[in-house]
Amino acid sequence: xxxxxxxxxxxxxxxxxxxxxxxxxxxxxxxxxxxxxxxxxxxxxxxxxxxxxxxxxxxxxxxxxxxxxxxxxxxxxxxxxxxxxxxxxxxxxxxxxxxxxxxxxxxxxxxxxxxxxxxxxxxxxxxxx
Amino acid sequence: xxxxxxxxxxxxxxxxxxxxxxxxxxxxxxxxxxxxxxxxxxxxxxxxxxxxxxxxxxxxxxxxxxxxxxxxxxxxxxxxxxxxxxxxxxxxxxxxxxxxxxxxxxxxxxxxxxxxxxxxxxxxxxxxxxxxxxxxxxxxxxxxxxxxxxxxxxxxxxxxxxxxxxxxxxxxxxxxxxxxxxxxxxxxxxxxxxxxxxxxxxxxxxxxxxxxxxxxxxxxxxxxxxxxxxxxxxxxxxxxxxxxxxxxxxxxxxxxxxxxxxxxxxxxxxxxxxxxxxxxxxxxxxxxxxxxxxxxxxxxxxxxxxxxxxxxxxxxxxxxxxxxxxxxxxxxxxxxxxxxxxxxxxxxxxxxxxxxxxxxxxxxxxxxxxxxxxxxxxxxxxxxxxxxxxxxxxxxxxxxxxxxxxxxxxxxxx
Numbered sequence: 118x119x120x121x122x123x124x125x126x127x128x129x130x131x132x133x134x135x136x137x138x139x140x141x142x143x144x145x146x147x148x149x150x151x152x153x154x155x156x157x158x159x160x161x162x163x164x165x166x167x168x169x170x171x172x173x174x175x176x177x178x179x180x181x182x183x184x185x186x187x188x189x190x191x192x193x194x195x196x197x198x199x200x201x202x203x204x205x206x207x208x209x210x211x212x213x214x215x216x217x218x219x220x221x222x223x224x225x226x227x228x229x230x231x232x233x234x235x236x237x238x239x240x241x242x243x244x245x246x
Numbered sequence: 247x248x249x250x251x252x253x254x255x256x257x258x259x260x261x262x263x264x265x266x267x268x269x270x271x272x273x274x275x276x277x278x279x280x281x282x283x284x285x286x287x288x289x290x291x292x293x294x295x296x297x298x299x300x301x302x303x304x305x306x307x308x309x310x311x312x313x314x315x316x317x318x319x320x321x322x323x324x325x326x327x328x329x330x331x332x333x334x335x336x337x338x339x340x341x342x343x344x345x346x347x348x349x350x351x352x353x354x355x356x357x358x359x360x361x362x363x364x365x366x367x368x369x370x371x372x373x374x375x376x377x378x379x380x381x382x383x384x385x386x387x388x389x390x391x392x393x394x395x396x397x398x399x400x401x402x403x404x405x406x407x408x409x410x411x412x413x414x415x416x417x418x419x420x421x422x423x424x425x426x427x428x429x430x431x432x433x434x435x436x437x438x439x440x441x442x443x444x445x446x447x448x449x450x451x452x453x454x455x456x457x458x459x460x461x462x463x464x465x466x467x468x469x470x471x472x473x474x475x476x477x478x479x480x481x482x483x484x485x486x487x488x489x490x491x492x493x494x495x496x497x498x499x500x501x502x503x504x505x506x507x508x509x510x511x512x513x514x515x516x517x518x519x520x521x522x523x524x525x526x527x528x529x530x531x532x533x534x535x536x537x538x539x540x541x542x543x544x545x546x547x548x549x550x551x552x553x554x555x556x557x558x559x560x561x562x563x564x565x566x567x568x569x570x571x572x573x574x575x576x577x578x579x580x581x582x583x584x585x586x587x588x589x590x591x592x593x594x595x596x597x598x599x600x601x602x603x604x605x606x607x608x609x610x611x612x613x614x615x616x617x618x619x620x621x622x623x624x625x626x627x628x629x630x631x632x633x634x635x636x637x638x639x640x641x642x643x644x645x646x647x648x649x650x651x652x653x654x655x656x657x658x659x660x
Contacts (some may be wrong), residue, residue, distance in 0.1 A: 126655075126656075152596055152612050152613075152627060153612070153613060153620075153626040153627050154594075154596075171470075175594075175626065176594060177594035177595075177596035177600070178594065178597045178600075178656075179596075179598045179600075183423065218601065219596075222596065240593070
């Protein structure tokens, strides 16, 4: 299977939750110094649950599609549940194997989310390294 | 660039020396500005070392160590001849261009650069010829000044006169831009720098592999390049320096091989080039580089240059047919080497390279270790195709076809 399969391209062309929130409880932005991709995620949190989420930024198909899928996944979930999301969860969403460079593209949105919500600065999957 | 015994490249025969091209369809390898492929003779030369005379060099009192030493030093002679260094010991083996430039920045720089001195660079430098000077400036209080480029991607030469003053102690400049392929007027820059008493470091990583570079003709003070961009292995690079400068410079790294005698508190240092080659060097890699020098010399550097120019002209012509493509850098092929940076409207460079990869075309996408240049071009990244002696018109055709397919795939519903 090709990394440019239909589902990814759909998310890339019509991303879910693209934009910003006017008064977010959490807003965080990071970039991937390897390729310059940049993702910002805004969260509205109510009773420890993610009530609304938006993302914006620029990047390749993989990073933007991953952001779109991730935001769909986390809306309505509790902050505790979201904290448990791992590299493998993202790979399951993407549904195709990725090389090490493109893996970083896929994981950037989760990294932004975890850094913004929990102050976790390491890349997903590299926490113990 | 001109020799009397010109003969065109026999690309078909050359490609047989590279097992990586044996597949069908062959790999279209267009990332040569990053690193080139290795021909069989170079691998064979390194294998011969490992299989028949593997040992450490210098001081070995046995036959195979003597042979290893001889081959290692023979490689130095070949490199010296390639760049026309007056003396073989002006060729220092390092790990790569980056280490060569750092050697100058730490050894010569720390000794000669003072607060308020100016170091002139260009906005198109590779990070390897920028960050070492930033570090030096931070240590010493020196000031970095930058030459800009024109919208055509050429060095703004007029600005050089304003930039060079009695405060200028050093000009560090890439001979050829790794992103734009622009060949800088390095001879004029060196002459102008010397007129104000400044030294010149030439980052020749993108020039020495592609056309004849003569350090005596240029009269450059230092020149650095890497083996892995000229059919050699990774892990071996070269620093050339003027004799009087290298002799005055303090050592860079301390350790074995670089000493004459060692007391408890003080040492005296070995003669050149050993003074700058502490520790066991990359022996196999140096031998491989020597063989690579033979390889590209036998192919003929003038012929390599002409071949790349032809590919470049053809590629320019084909790529310009594509609607929504932006090409960066000079449009006249004679102003550049076989490097083309471009972007397709609305498509991220990583996606372009990712899709082309699925068609067997290897490209580079990103900032190419030249972030200030990306800012100047007002782009986040570019896609880059770069040629070498084994590339063909078919490689360019596959690049073209792959780009057309990429556009189709990525803009189907827009």
